[in-house]
Amino acid sequence: MKKSFLFWLGVATLFCSACFESGKIEALDEKIVSLNKELALAENALAEYEKNRPQPLTVLMDTVQKNEGYYQVLERLGVKNNDRGAIVLAIQDSVELSNLKVGQKFHVGKDANGDVQVFRFSPNPSIVHLLFKNPQTNRFEYKLVQKPLTVKQSIFEGHIVQGGTLHGTLISVGIPARMSGVVAGVLQCKIPFSSVQPGDRFRIMLEESFYEDSIWISGKVIYAEFEGRVVGHHEAFLYNDPDPKSTYNAHYTETGEALIFDGLRYPLDRLHITSPFGVRIHPVTGARKMHSGIDYGSPKGSPVYAVAKGKVVVSDFDQYSGNKIAIRHADNSTSYYMHLSSRGVGVGAQVTGGQVIGRVGSTGRSTGPHLHLGFKNAQGQWINPKSKTMIATPKLQGERMARLTKQIAGIRENLKQLESAEPQPIEGSTVKVKQKVISRK
Numbered sequence: 001m002k003k004s005f006l007f008w009l010g011v012a013t014l015f016c017s018a019c020f021e022s023g024k025i026e027a028l029d030e031k032i033v034s035l036n037k038e039l040a041l042a043e044n045a046l047a048e049y050e051k052n053r054p055q056p057l058t059v060l061m062d063t064v065q066k067n068e069g070y071y072q073v074l075e076r077l078g079v080k081n082n083d084r085g086a087i088v089l090a091i092q093d094s095v096e097l098s099n100l101k102v103g104q105k106f107h108v109g110k111d112a113n114g115d116v117q118v119f120r121f122s123p124n125p126s127i128v129h130l131l132f133k134n135p136q137t138n139r140f141e142y143k144l145v146q147k148p149l150t151v152k153q154s155i156f157e158g159h160i161v162q163g164g165t166l167h168g169t170l171i172s173v174g175i176p177a178r179m180s181g182v183v184a185g186v187l188q189c190k191i192p193f194s195s196v197q198p199g200d201r202f203r204i205m206l207e208e209s210f211y212e213d214s215i216w217i218s219g220k221v222i223y224a225e226f227e228g229r230v231v232g233h234h235e236a237f238l239y240n241d242p243d244p245k246s247t248y249n250a251h252y253t254e255t256g257e258a259l260i261f262d263g264l265r266y267p268l269d270r271l272h273i274t275s276p277f278g279v280r281i282h283p284v285t286g287a288r289k290m291h292s293g294i295d296y297g298s299p300k301g302s303p304v305y306a307v308a309k310g311k312v313v314v315s316d317f318d319q320y321s322g323n324k325i326a327i328r329h330a331d332n333s334t335s336y337y338m339h340l341s342s343r344g345v346g347v348g349a350q351v352t353g354g355q356v357i358g359r360v361g362s363t364g365r366s367t368g369p370h371l372h373l374g375f376k377n378a379q380g381q382w383i384n385p386k387s388k389t390m391i392a393t394p395k396l397q398g399e400r401m402a403r404l405t406k407q408i409a410g411i412r413e414n415l416k417q418l419e420s421a422e423p424q425p426i427e428g429s430t431v432k433v434k435q436k437v438i439s440r441k
């Protein structure tokens, strides 16, 4: 019993020791304080749980293999049908279970009856999602434990050479290969690469997070600048919304113009995919079934937007799709919006991209409020809505624009500081890079 308690709490100990480990941490910022509070809550809850639990748990671990979903891993761990469903339900709002990567770890703690009492999923070494069954309600409760990360900012400068590829050029200035695709994507929003000339200059600022200083967790392009003889001068700034899932989190020009590839808009303010396009496996039965759209979990009543300009061709109700709307677009593709609680437009109406056409609901065959977004191509076949990629976010206004302006000032300040830093040798490159640790959180 003691042993399993220590196991689940290992997370907590690691957090504390890493966080107070040395004088490397100058300031215990607010984030650490709040994380500590969260951790204390999780610790207390676990301790309370452990105290009240009658019998010790058997802890099993397995990792995600190639082409596997959570269903296969849970099945290998011998998780019973009812627990499987309950785990997925309890965790799906916090984790994209449709996006598993090879090597990610699942732990389950089972009681003597083989029922799961504790579930632990760690998508990367810095994050642990915990579920434990409340003995009173017999339902899983969720806790998130985040370990401290080291966040580094780096700046990369270079110029286009005759005959060089963009990818090759980015790598040659020290941009890690794991980030070069993202950097190219940001640049391509604004710059037609057919007009790029040898000698054109660029400057990129990246922010990357590492666990224990060396294990890469994530990265983003904070700033990109391009100065071209033909294309002119362009800058892109990453906007950080207080809501991390907001569709406004994207790159903008200084005047708040979104950097976009084409004219599609997101159908909701917040995107949380609960079921992706393609063959899906039912969490309980394990049956395989084609899902011809994407399900976005969202509270009932949230506004649903037309993804692009078009004409409403369907606005009705049926027992499967519930309230549904379909919009035909200029390229003869059609977008479908299902399970709505209410419809705001009728057949024949002309709508613009971003116009509210209805509200999220759970009508028809649905287990909870969500938007099912479907897309048919001009030939009438269902396609993955995600393949109509690079969806626009509108120009920032009001409070968001004010926030962007403030963030841009911060980015410019950071750029100045980085420019005066001494170039450091970096792993995996022969180039020295100006870099600084901005926080450990």
Ligand SMILES: [Zn+2]
Residues within 6 Å of the ligand: 275, 291, 293, 294, 295, 372, 373
């Ligand atoms: Zn669906």
